[in-house]
Amino acid sequence: MNRKTLVLPAVIGLLAPVLAACGGTDGAGDGGGSIAVGTTDRFIATDDAPAPLDPAYAYDVGSWNILRQTVQTLMIQPRGEGEPVPEAAESCSFTDTGNERYVCTLREDLSFADGSPVTAKDVKYSIDRARSIKADSGVFALLSAIDTVETRGDREVIFHLNSADATFPYKLSTPVAGIVNPADYDRGKLRDGFDVNGSGPYTLKAEVENGEMVKAVFTKNAHYKGALTLNNDKIEMNSFKDASAMDGALKGGDIDVMTRSMTPEQIQQLSVDPGENTELFDMPGLEIRYLAFNTDAPSVRDKAVRQAMAQIINRSELVSKVYGVQAEPLYSLVPATITGHSNSFFNKYGDPSVSKAEKLLADADVSTPVKLTMHYTTDHYGAATKREFEVLSKQLNDSGLFDVSIKGTPWDSFVPAQRKGSYDVYGMGWFPDFPDADNYIAPFLDADNFLKSPYTNSIIRKTLIPESRREADRGSAATSLTEIQDIVAEDVPVLPLWQGKQYLATSDDISGTAYVLNSSSTLQLWELSRGMSG
Structure with a gap:
C-alpha cells in the first residue's frame, strides 16, 4: 500500500511550541538536483489585480506559497505545529503584561538576496507600506492591531499596539508582514508583475506567458540567514491548467510532487492504486x-x-x-x-x-x-x-x-x-x-x-x-x-x-513529505529532497 497518513507532531488548538530547525543554507544537502512541483493554482496579472505577488496585496493560498519561499518574516510557523518562532528575528516577545508592546531583535548580518543589509528600518518600511497602501484584497487588516512601529538602532523593532492582541506573533508570520527592500518596492504603490525580492530562503525567477506565471523557479538564496535548513538547491513549481494535466505530468515523470488541487476522483484512485513509483499522503488540514x-x-x-x-x-x-x-x-x-x-x-x-x-x-x-x-x-x-x-x-x-x-x-x-x-x-x-x-x-x-x-x-x-x-x-x-x-x-x-x-502525491524517491505542508496549507518547499521518501 503506497498511501500514508501523516500525523502532525502536535494537536491543533493546543499549540504546543515546536522549534523550527535552526540553520540557514550552510550544511544543507544538495537535494539531488532540481525538484519539480505541480499545482493547479494560477498566477495571473490583470488590470484589476496587476500586482499578484506584492506582499501588500497578495491574499490567497497560492500567492502566499510563492511569497513564503522568498520573502522573510520576523516570525514563522514551525515545521510541525505550535506557536510561531523567530525567523528573520533573533528574538521577539511581549514586554508588557497587557500584550500591547511587542519587541523584536533582528538576527545579526541579515541581508537581502542582492547582499544589501536588512535593518530595522526596512522592517518598519515594509509593514508601514502595507498598512498605508490598504490594498483592496483586505490583507492589510491582519496588521490592524498596530498603532505605530518604532525602531532603535539597526536591529530592534518595537510594535505599539492599539489594543491587546495575543495572536500578534502569528500575524507577524504572514507574508503581509514580509520584509521587502525599499529599493524595489515603492512606498505608495503596489509592485506590478511577478518580480519578488526578499531575504527568504529562495530567490524567484518567474516564467510568464500572456500575463500568467506558468513556472516559478526557486533557487537557494546564498545570503539567506534564518531559522530554516534547506534540503535542496532548486525547486521548479509548474502551474497546470487542471488536475488531469498535473496527474499526467506526475505519472510521466515531468514533476516529482503533486499538490493542490487534486480531484476527489484522483485521490480515490491514488488511494486504491497509486502506481508502482508513486505515493499518496493525506494529512490534517x-x-x-x-x-x-x-x-x-x-x-x-x-x-x-x-x-x-x-x-x-x-x-x-x-x-x-x-x-x-x-x-x-x-x-x-x-x-x-x-x-x-x-x-x-x-x-x-x-x-x-x-x-x-x-x-x-x-x-x-x-x-x-x-x-x-x-x-x-x-x-x-x-x-x-x-x-x-x-x-x-x-x-x-x-x-x-x-x-x-x-x-x-x-x-x-x-x-x-x-x-x-x-x-x-x-x-x-x-x-x-x-x-x-x-x-x-x-x-x-x-x-x-x-x-x-x-x-x-x-x-x-x-x-x-x-x-x-x-x-x-x-x-x-x-x-x-x-x-x-x-x-x-x-x-x-x-x-x-x-x-x-490535505493531500500530496509524490514519486517514491522524494523525501521531506512529512513537513512539506503544514495545517494551514503552507508549502514548505525547503523540506523536500531526493532519497528515501518520508
Whole structure:
C-alpha cells in the first residue's frame, strides 16, 4: 500500500511550541538536483489585480506559497505545529503584561538576496507600506492591531499596539508582514508583475506567458540567514491548467510532487492504486468552504432567507456525494479541531428540515420560491466545486422554497466581481493565515474584512473580538468565541459547509513529505529532497 497518513507532531488548538530547525543554507544537502512541483493554482496579472505577488496585496493560498519561499518574516510557523518562532528575528516577545508592546531583535548580518543589509528600518518600511497602501484584497487588516512601529538602532523593532492582541506573533508570520527592500518596492504603490525580492530562503525567477506565471523557479538564496535548513538547491513549481494535466505530468515523470488541487476522483484512485513509483499522503488540514452573502442584496437581505438556506442544506449529503472521506461537515466558521470551536449552526438548526425553513420564511412574509443565483469559481478550489454547487442548488430547489441557478467564473474575474458586490450569494474557501480561531472570525466579521461584506455587528467588533484577543491562553477565550459563533448562526452572513483534509502525491524517491505542508496549507518547499521518501 503506497498511501500514508501523516500525523502532525502536535494537536491543533493546543499549540504546543515546536522549534523550527535552526540553520540557514550552510550544511544543507544538495537535494539531488532540481525538484519539480505541480499545482493547479494560477498566477495571473490583470488590470484589476496587476500586482499578484506584492506582499501588500497578495491574499490567497497560492500567492502566499510563492511569497513564503522568498520573502522573510520576523516570525514563522514551525515545521510541525505550535506557536510561531523567530525567523528573520533573533528574538521577539511581549514586554508588557497587557500584550500591547511587542519587541523584536533582528538576527545579526541579515541581508537581502542582492547582499544589501536588512535593518530595522526596512522592517518598519515594509509593514508601514502595507498598512498605508490598504490594498483592496483586505490583507492589510491582519496588521490592524498596530498603532505605530518604532525602531532603535539597526536591529530592534518595537510594535505599539492599539489594543491587546495575543495572536500578534502569528500575524507577524504572514507574508503581509514580509520584509521587502525599499529599493524595489515603492512606498505608495503596489509592485506590478511577478518580480519578488526578499531575504527568504529562495530567490524567484518567474516564467510568464500572456500575463500568467506558468513556472516559478526557486533557487537557494546564498545570503539567506534564518531559522530554516534547506534540503535542496532548486525547486521548479509548474502551474497546470487542471488536475488531469498535473496527474499526467506526475505519472510521466515531468514533476516529482503533486499538490493542490487534486480531484476527489484522483485521490480515490491514488488511494486504491497509486502506481508502482508513486505515493499518496493525506494529512490534517484546516481548509474550510462556505457560502457568503451580500447582505445588502434584495434577494438575501432578509435574514429569514439566509436562515432558511441554513435550515435546508444537508452538509452530510453534500460531503458524501462530492468529497467522501476527504471532507467533514462543518457547523461553524471555526473548524472542529481548533480551540474555541462551537457547533453553533447545528445547535440552532439541527438536522435539515424543509418544514422549519418554510416556517422561517412564512413568519417573515417572504414570498416563495425565492429566486437567486449562486456563484462559484471554476478554477481555484478544484474541479469538484461545480459538482458541489450542483448538489447545493438541487437541495434548495427540491425544497420548493427556492429557485436557484448556479454560475461559474474563472478566479481572475470572480474575485473583482465579488469585491464589487456583484454577487448576492457566492462560494469561497478559506485556508487560515495561522491556526487560531481569531483567523476564522476577524477576516470575515471585523472592520476591513477581506470579503468586503456589508454585514456589521458592533458587539462582535467592539466587544467580543477584543475580549478574545486579550487571552494569551486561547482556551480562556472560548466564551467570547462561542458567542461570536452563535451570532453568526443567528444572522448567517456566511454559511459554513465543510472542512477538508490535505493531500500530496509524490514519486517514491522524494523525501521531506512529512513537513512539506503544514495545517494551514503552507508549502514548505525547503523540506523536500531526493532519497528515501518520508
